[in-house]
Amino acid sequence: MRLLDIKDLSVTFGGLHALRDLNFHVDEGEIVGVIGPNGAGKTTFFNMISGMVTPSSGEILFKGESMIGLDPNQVTQAGISRTFQNVRLFANMTILENVMVAQHCRTKQGVFGSLFNTKAFQEEEKMIREHGEKVLGFFGSRLIGYRMDQPASVLSYANRRRLEIARAMATTPQLLLLDEPVAGMNPKESGELTELIGKLRSEWGFTIVMIEHDMNVVRDVSDRVVCLDHGETLAQGSFDEVSNNPEVIEAYLGRPLEKRA
Amino acid sequence: MTTAVKAKGSKKTGVDKFLTLLRFLLIGAIAIGLIAFVWQQIDPNNPFARWRNPDAQPLTAEQIKGLVVTGLSQGAMYGLIALGYSMVYGVLGFINFAHGEVFMLGAFTGFVTSNKLADAGLWEGGAFIPSVIMTAVLAALIATGAAVLMERVAYRPLRGSPRLIPLITSIGVSFFIQNAVILLFGPGAKGYPPNPEWLQKKRRFDLLGDAFAFEVEGTKLLVLVVASFSMAGLWYFVERTKTGKAMRAVAEDKEIASLMGINVNKTIVTTFAVGGAMAGIAGILWGLLFRSVIATTGFLPGIKAFTAAVVGGVGNLGGAMAGGVSLGTAEALAPLMLLEPLGVAGPTQLRDAVAFLLLILVLLVKPTGLFGERLSSEDRA
Amino acid sequence: MTTALGNNAASASGSALDTRKVLNVGAVLAISLVFIALAGLPVGLDPRQVVNGILSLGYLSLLWLPIMFGWTVSKQVVLEGMTATKQGVGDVITGAATGVVGGLGLSVLLLLVNQFDLRDPLVNWSPQLVDFLTFSQGIGLGVIAWPVICGVLGAFGASLHLLDATARRAVLAAIGAVLFFAIFETFITDLFDFLDDLLYGPRGGLEWYAALVIAGLAVAYTLSGAREKIAEVKGDYHALTGEAKTRQTAILIGLSAVALIIIPMVTGKITQELMANVGIFLLLALGLNIVVGLAGILDLGYVAFFAVGGYTTAVLTASNRGPDWPEWFPTTPWFVALIASVIMAGIAGLIIGAPVIRMRGDYLAIVTLGFGEIIRLLFLSDWLKGYFNGAQGITQVPPADFGLFEVAGTNPRSVFYLVMFFAAISIYASWRLERSRLGRAWMAIREDESVAEAMGINTVNAKLMAFVVGAVLASFSGAIFSAKVGSIFPTSFLILVSIIILVVVIVGGMGNIMGVIVGSVVLIGVLGGPKQPGLLQEFSQYKLLIYGALLIWMMLKRPEGLVPNARRSRELHQDEFLQDAWLKGEVDTDEDDDNPAPGGSQVAPA
Ligand SMILES: Nc1ncnc2c1ncn2[C@@H]1O[C@H](COP(=O)(O)OP(=O)(O)OP(=O)(O)O)[C@@H](O)[C@H]1O
Numbered sequence A: 001m002r003l004l005d006i007k008d009l010s011v012t013f014g015g016l017h018a019l020r021d022l023n024f025h026v027d028e029g030e031i032v033g034v035i036g037p038n039g040a041g042k043t044t045f046f047n048m049i050s051g052m053v054t055p056s057s058g059e060i061l062f063k064g065e066s067m068i069g070l071d072p073n074q075v076t077q078a079g080i081s082r083t084f085q086n087v088r089l090f091a092n093m094t095i096l097e098n099v100m101v102a103q104h105c106r107t108k109q110g111v112f113g114s115l116f117n118t119k120a121f122q123e124e125e126k127m128i129r130e131h132g133e134k135v136l137g138f139f140g141s142r143l144i145g146y147r148m149d150q151p152a153s154v155l156s157y158a159n160r161r162r163l164e165i166a167r168a169m170a171t172t173p174q175l176l177l178l179d180e181p182v183a184g185m186n187p188k189e190s191g192e193l194t195e196l197i198g199k200l201r202s203e204w205g206f207t208i209v210m211i212e213h214d215m216n217v218v219r220d221v222s223d224r225v226v227c228l229d230h231g232e233t234l235a236q237g238s239f240d241e242v243s244n245n246p247e248v249i250e251a252y253l254g255r256p257l258e259k260r261a
Numbered sequence B: 001m002t003t004a005v006k007a008k009g010s011k012k013t014g015v016d017k018f019l020t021l022l023r024f025l026l027i028g029a030i031a032i033g034l035i036a037f038v039w040q041q042i043d044p045n046n047p048f049a050r051w052r053n054p055d056a057q058p059l060t061a062e063q064i065k066g067l068v069v070t071g072l073s074q075g076a077m078y079g080l081i082a083l084g085y086s087m088v089y090g091v092l093g094f095i096n097f098a099h100g101e102v103f104m105l106g107a108f109t110g111f112v113t114s115n116k117l118a119d120a121g122l123w124e125g126g127a128f129i130p131s132v133i134m135t136a137v138l139a140a141l142i143a144t145g146a147a148v149l150m151e152r153v154a155y156r157p158l159r160g161s162p163r164l165i166p167l168i169t170s171i172g173v174s175f176f177i178q179n180a181v182i183l184l185f186g187p188g189a190k191g192y193p194p195n196p197e198w199l200q201k202k203r204r205f206d207l208l209g210d211a212f213a214f215e216v217e218g219t220k221l222l223v224l225v226v227a228s229f230s231m232a233g234l235w236y237f238v239e240r241t242k243t244g245k246a247m248r249a250v251a252e253d254k255e256i257a258s259l260m261g262i263n264v265n266k267t268i269v270t271t272f273a274v275g276g277a278m279a280g281i282a283g284i285l286w287g288l289l290f291r292s293v294i295a296t297t298g299f300l301p302g303i304k305a306f307t308a309a310v311v312g313g314v315g316n317l318g319g320a321m322a323g324g325v326s327l328g329t330a331e332a333l334a335p336l337m338l339l340e341p342l343g344v345a346g347p348t349q350l351r352d353a354v355a356f357l358l359l360i361l362v363l364l365v366k367p368t369g370l371f372g373e374r375l376s377s378e379d380r381a
Numbered sequence C: 001m002t003t004a005l006g007n008n009a010a011s012a013s014g015s016a017l018d019t020r021k022v023l024n025v026g027a028v029l030a031i032s033l034v035f036i037a038l039a040g041l042p043v044g045l046d047p048r049q050v051v052n053g054i055l056s057l058g059y060l061s062l063l064w065l066p067i068m069f070g071w072t073v074s075k076q077v078v079l080e081g082m083t084a085t086k087q088g089v090g091d092v093i094t095g096a097a098t099g100v101v102g103g104l105g106l107s108v109l110l111l112l113v114n115q116f117d118l119r120d121p122l123v124n125w126s127p128q129l130v131d132f133l134t135f136s137q138g139i140g141l142g143v144i145a146w147p148v149i150c151g152v153l154g155a156f157g158a159s160l161h162l163l164d165a166t167a168r169r170a171v172l173a174a175i176g177a178v179l180f181f182a183i184f185e186t187f188i189t190d191l192f193d194f195l196d197d198l199l200y201g202p203r204g205g206l207e208w209y210a211a212l213v214i215a216g217l218a219v220a221y222t223l224s225g226a227r228e229k230i231a232e233v234k235g236d237y238h239a240l241t242g243e244a245k246t247r248q249t250a251i252l253i254g255l256s257a258v259a260l261i262i263i264p265m266v267t268g269k270i271t272q273e274l275m276a277n278v279g280i281f282l283l284l285a286l287g288l289n290i291v292v293g294l295a296g297i298l299d300l301g302y303v304a305f306f307a308v309g310g311y312t313t314a315v316l317t318a319s320n321r322g323p324d325w326p327e328w329f330p331t332t333p334w335f336v337a338l339i340a341s342v343i344m345a346g347i348a349g350l351i352i353g354a355p356v357i358r359m360r361g362d363y364l365a366i367v368t369l370g371f372g373e374i375i376r377l378l379f380l381s382d383w384l385k386g387y388f389n390g391a392q393g394i395t396q397v398p399p400a401d402f403g404l405f406e407v408a409g410t411n412p413r414s415v416f417y418l419v420m421f422f423a424a425i426s427i428y429a430s431w432r433l434e435r436s437r438l439g440r441a442w443m444a445i446r447e448d449e450s451v452a453e454a455m456g457i458n459t460v461n462a463k464l465m466a467f468v469v470g471a472v473l474a475s476f477s478g479a480i481f482s483a484k485v486g487s488i489f490p491t492s493f494l495i496l497v498s499i500i501i502l503v504v505v506i507v508g509g510m511g512n513i514m515g516v517i518v519g520s521v522v523l524i525g526v527l528g529g530p531k532q533p534g535l536l537q538e539f540s541q542y543k544l545l546i547y548g549a550l551l552i553w554m555m556l557k558r559p560e561g562l563v564p565n566a567r568r569s570r571e572l573h574q575d576e577f578l579q580d581a582w583l584k585g586e587v588d589t590d591e592d593d594d595n596p597a598p599g600g601s602q603v604a605p606a
């Protein structure tokens, strides 16, 4: 089933065409890798799906419904969640609070419940906390235990990336957009995370679109790869097809892809 | 600011609907008021004109011209003050709330100097023009000094902190200066000496034929002339000199500017200094026009000047001046041309409310101002 | 301003006299002293005694400065990795020299005031000032005395560096205790009548021997180690968890409640009035704290909701509301009016909030300020005069009648109890909200609005909710204010009120309930509200200046407030926090495969 369907999507910043007539789709249960040289428009592509940038033309359908013009929170509510390339955690909130706050759109207790500490409020709080701990537990023991009550700013770089993913998971999305999840990690860590990304689909049932420069990761997890350049789709298909596509190689300055990893 | 005007086809939230309603209401009220006014001018007995305002009387052409001139001269002063807000916001990305106090200090310097000169018999006597020039120079100097000092003491240490921190500090600075002036000079209103007869006299201009002839008080004319020259000078400074170029570079991107060998601190000080000088000149003009100054003189004109800067588009100097003039005119005309036809009693009391409503309206309808803002991308966030 | 200069020019050596620094800092000191003198504080505050016949508040308003400057100018900036050189006599000389330069400023001022007449623009350029500066002993003495006095005090300030930490604490405790007893005179004598004759002179102010005893007791207290004991108990309390902590907290709250009920019973009317005023502003500050402290929205028009609450109550209860209200419009008891006020304030919150909530934070500040002004102008206008009586206001607001008892301005104690009841509600509400789903959303918005939005938080609704909750708390205050004063005028709702509440919240500590309480007590209680006098009634002329100075000083030196909220201070001092955490080994490094305990992996940062 088509989960996400993007038709003729364009965006311009001033005179710059960041994306041009982009067509793209994701089926339920797929993991799609998005590659492309720096400045190709990959992050802009995510910004657009998540509602942070409004496209100048085109259509974004999620489960058959248009996402154009929705506020980012409405997009998240609809079931799309994302991480940020330049890790943007709530640095002064604790690790647990980071994943708790991300469940905002799945919960509903307001002023009344919290003031009168109603039964429903207590139950919901408990549920939020448990779900948060569960999501954090996905990354082994790194983010739980004493660490849960520390501010996110003390985390190491790799753990911040993990927390970003945990926070996105906590919104219980159907579609997860990961923007360079392994950037800045060492090979061991990125290998481990690659495995976890697989589990995100097999155990948690997320459909995933992932931007990544690390070709090993892309090769290992993607069902399908899309290469963007100058805001246009250069190639689509299996990793091997795309990575052997002469245009793609050209876009990466003529160097074979494997060596760039 | 997030997208204030949302794309079509969006899922509207309650707030969006309310805002749309609010826009319609505001614009509708303005439209009705204006139409009622026009009708009242044509025929005061027209039922539409009488609908809200049973004793509608048409304004005479003289009255309207008078209001326009008053509005223009007031607006020119707002514009001069607005330049300071606009430049500082362009360069540092924060609202220097205390800028209105810089203007007030200019007016106060003028009060002290002009009275001393009047005591020496120079003000009303033969040496009026040199006296005024001397007063203006002194006022500009004091205002510049105050602006530079506040940058050095209160704002520089806060550079790079969250945006609201310097704003809150500047509120403190404003409060401090206001009350320091009250304590030093006493709380009452301070009068300027009377202007000489030839300046106060009304002058008649009928360059465009009799229908467009209008009378202007000499003082208001002086305000307009001085404001235009100051604006022209500032424009030359910013657009044509090296320091001005440095200012624009710093406004665009501080880091890159400093890599290009621009002394960022010095440029920021210059920005405050130039803004301060303009406010000081505006202060003198204010004093000459209203002949009275009080410690709280800076507060409302300050906020209105900020409004003018936003209306014209923050960071945009021409816009600031245009915004000031539009605000001044709107403020002068709206009570009689809009509120009175809408049946509001005592409309001139609501002049200040008009200014704030204009600010809200502009931010609701065109948040980047009428002439577009010029800000670095980080300040736009 | 002073400390900035001091730090910049700080030299590491303790012995050599840095002439330039002394001259610079001394000049700033001189200017500050002259400014204070010309602003009229010394002469105006002179009648109020601190130590009877020895030190008046007027002299104190000048004398504290050389001490501060002496301390600052000789303060060493110890850079990391450098050992501090021992501070020595050189520092004391630096402090003394700075003081002398500052004192010379006053001498020059004295000569000028004596010689020329500048009273025309400068209202405090007066013979009284000469009299004050010469101690009524003739010009010559005054001119010589000030440099000497300031020099000695500068040296004193500097020599505080030489004392070891305990001794320094003892000295400061002594000064602090004497000041405390002097400032809280009315309050203390109200509570303990017998102390009036024992400690205080007939004209007010401590007797010299009482000051000595108090200072002595304070020193004894510091040296006895009682302080450490208290710190220990506090530590124990904070270390408690779960059930035990809840119980202890309940006991603490119970005790404070009992104290708050008993204190007004034994104090006099003036103190009760003061406490009632503190309460009214505490209520406002608690509300603004939700808007500014929790949600991070700088609302400068907060007074609008206070006004809406006040006017709604007045219109519904007063016998002389404007004539244009329709026939059927009811006159209600106070608590019905309160409910109406809450509803009206909530609606006003929505109407004002909706258009501004999407704006940039700083624009929002100015626009809300505009709204605050518009609402006041509307109450003042001829247009709505038929409803709100314009500038004459609504004057016959009856006391709040609860059947068994009545809350009226003539009985400030009843007002205090009523206010405390609502303050308890507000505190409880803030405390619950901060720890709820909504509170977390506000926190996230404060940290990074666009990420919060992307994580599914409807930022517009969340912020609007903060606005409305804040508005409702302000309306409580307005309703009580209206019944207390018995009349309501547009001039009670100037922008000034907004700004003073903002100062209270900021000085106390944004986002921290305890901070807001401390801020209200210290500022409103001691200095006074916009129109309400505080304990230092003599300050009423100068308090706004002090509010402004405090706001600047706090933003520059301690933006997190007197009682900081841990999270808020982390936000404001991110770098330092991370550095500390790293030094304590709490920072997580990339080496941690197995989640070591804190302090476990002391590896260099990545
Ligand atoms: N808000 C914006 N305003 C103006 N230009 C923008 C904006 N956001 C992105 N761009 C431009 O759009 C182009 C695409 O940027 P984008 O961040 O999507 O690239 P990317 O493929 O994610 O690159 P990278 O691999 O470096 O992350 C770039 O040229 C960028 O400068």
Ligand SMILES: [Mg+2]
Pocket (backbone or CB within 6 Å): A042, A043, A044, A085
């Ligand atoms: Mg990118």
